[in-house]
Amino acid sequence: MKIIEGQEFDVIVAGAGCAGFCAAVQAGRAGLNVALFEHFAMPGGTMTVLGSNSIDQFNNPHRPRGDRMVIAGIGWEFVEELARRGFADIPDMDAPYRVHWQYGVRVNPIAAAQCMDDFLLAANVRLFYRQGVVAVETSDTPGGTSLDAVIVTTKAGLVRHRAKIFIDCTGDGDLCAWSGAEFQIADSPQPGTMRLYPCATTSDQQALAEADRAWRAMLAKRPELSNFLLCGGDITGFLRAGGDNTNHVNGLNAADSASRGKAEIEARRAQVALMSALRAAEAPVNILGSAPESGARESRRILGDVVMTGEEYLAKTVYPDAICYTYWFIDIHRENGPSEIVYLRDELTPTISLGAMRPRGLKNVYVAGRCVSSDRANNSAIRVKASCMAMGQAAGAAAAQAIRQGTTDTRAVDTAAVVRYLKEQGAIVPEPQDRPGAGN
Template sequence: MSTASPRFIQEPARSIPVSAEYDVLVVGGGPSGLTAALAAAEDGLRVGLIESRSFVGGNMTIGLPVLGFLGQKGNQIIDGLPQKFIERLRRERQGASEHRPCPLHMGITLVEPEAVKTVALEMLTEAGVDVLFYTFFAGALVENDTIRGVITESKSGRTAILAKVVIDCSGDADVAYSAGVPTEKGNAEGGMQPPTLMFCLAGVDTDALRLSIANAPPAARTYLTDFIPAEYFGQNHQFIVVGMRELMAKAKAERGLQIPNERTIIITGLKKGEVWINMTRVKGTDGTDARSLTKGEIEGRAQIDDIVTYLVNYVPGFEKAYFTKTAPFLGIRETRRILGQYVMTQEDVLACKHFDDAIAVASYPIDIHRPADDGCTLIWCGDCYDIPYRSLVPQKIGNLLVAGRSISATHEAMGAIRVMATCMAMGEAAGRAAKISVRGNRAPAEIDIEELRRQQLEHGVYLRNPDGTRAGPSNRAAA
């Protein structure tokens, strides 16, 4: 069967108006973009942030808890601006929990999505960041292998925004890819972790749920949870359930339910009786392709009814539960990754590797929702590992930095560094690096790394000494 040749039209050349000029432009207002813009604006630079949606916060607004603040030894290893954001959420909006230890995820920090949107925008406007919503990135402006700005599309038309440094916080390496930075997708076969469409239920008796797990006799426990001991649920009123495999298998067999996941994943919200469900799973979705994303949304929504049927009829505490809302967009776990000056690997993560140019420390395990089946791979390193600045600096294109899950890392390493607290830490480092680049009139690849690390430490960022202890501003030589 022959395939029709692609059709093309010629778009007439036209002059594009320059709508803004900044010292630093951040593309994308998710967890990494938020902190990148705040860090870049610390001492008066002109900083702009463009976001295609009507709010900032990204994946912090879809019902997921923030993972990554705590390390595998129970210590807090993300600090600085991410911590300030959580503190303000908690203080002013009761919109965040404390960082709670979790045997599976190391730590969970529950956040209220609507509070995230409000507080994040307040902090950006107070910092003087020029935020522009409803604005899509449409292309990179590159001259002599250096990015000079971006093309945008919006209700206002097609315009150019110029900047001395651009930070790609799109999550999909959109800017880097458009600029010509080499990128990769997925595993060795090109398979990417499937996305999830989160949804919310109310009317859940979360105490009945947790006590059904805590009090079940070991010999008869059908509510087994992955890596989380039953005693944990007797001590915590807000929690994540991951498991109930036998119960789900029973529901599928008895009712013929189509649930493309082998685990039940329930996240309690901050509001009484509210839970978020992380169980839809749309394999084969490419988060960089509009048609594929549309198909993913359709399939994700179609999966919700069977999941709700399972929960209401089989899981304790859900007897009176009712559906309230879906997340505003699919939760994408993986798309493009840049090839940077250094590619982080699984070996770096599992060896708890220390880097001389470390700009953040992470501890989340390698967590891969496998592209080809309904399972998940989890591998812990036992402690924490560094993220090198070089992995934020792309090959080939100057005056560009990348922060978030699309930094230079392998498929396996990306499975560890992709969580939100880590992305916020990377964003903070990228914003500060961009500031140093502009102030020193040199490319991000040429800045003084020790100066960046010194500023990170002065702003409360958690970095490690070579012996694994926390570095501080006073012991600059050791850091």
């Protein structure tokens, strides 16, 4: 098959979700020649296209007031800019703690994607939307497998692009897996969710309360519907959440196209069943639209030099090469039944290791975002968006340091220099006194 020769870049980022966005902006701001390839026609991934529009969590609410932010950098700059434009609600990060998600920054997906375009273009990132990576070309080198080129789909046909360093932010770890990196994936990954966008057809509180009663009566007769309306379990909760986290889509393996196809058919069937039930209950609700596909909570976890574990997360381990903080809770969704949850309850904060972003056996590749090297429990926490943003920025900074050092070997990169650079760029990096081996 004929492949058209494309271009050569310093850095290619694959996937423009929260992680890829920050990776590309950071590498672009470092003055590198950066390309960002994205399967969808817009940036944001799960946050925009798939409609999961809450960004958690930038703070550790158990730290002293005024010192609660644990993630900043490009992710925080982005939400502040979006808030200035009127399209993000930033809660008070110092508010007394009730539940983790009260600190989520809600964004408008359309404006968020457009703001991401602005950040990316201002950083001189070359944008290749609707140009998904479909294959990789590799070679064996003494330092491990080198990823030499990616093949992307375009309307002109397949195009080959080369780079010195690649950052895999595809959520599914496509580039790493196709280059031969080891990975893990659960036999039965956590359920996904296909978002619906509802709107109320009345503002009459009595009518809404009546709708809740009618819905609960319907649920008593049709227990299968209890898989819906996760947020609040009733019509008013569903409307208040704007349809976020509406349902559980079981059997979704995002790394297996056939499985995904089947699960999406079931997800659509279930959504129409919900709409019919809402109609039968005469609920004052219109469904305006749906995300085009289900969001995946769990996919491939690429194995890196370090595999971060759930035990380490709960022990708030500061890795020797910690590159950013991460904050959420262990949050494993189950197909049938409540999620497995373990909250963090003190001022200590877990971290992400740079070694977890270096896929074993690959020489010139970083991986960032929800497919980073981690066990299942750790991954259920570090997958949240602010953490993905911090990882992405760190990967972009590490790629910039590699190019500065004139190397394509990620293991030769000076971690201390990456840390210094990230701090200059406004990121929060765990301090030396928090690291093992530091004096007390």
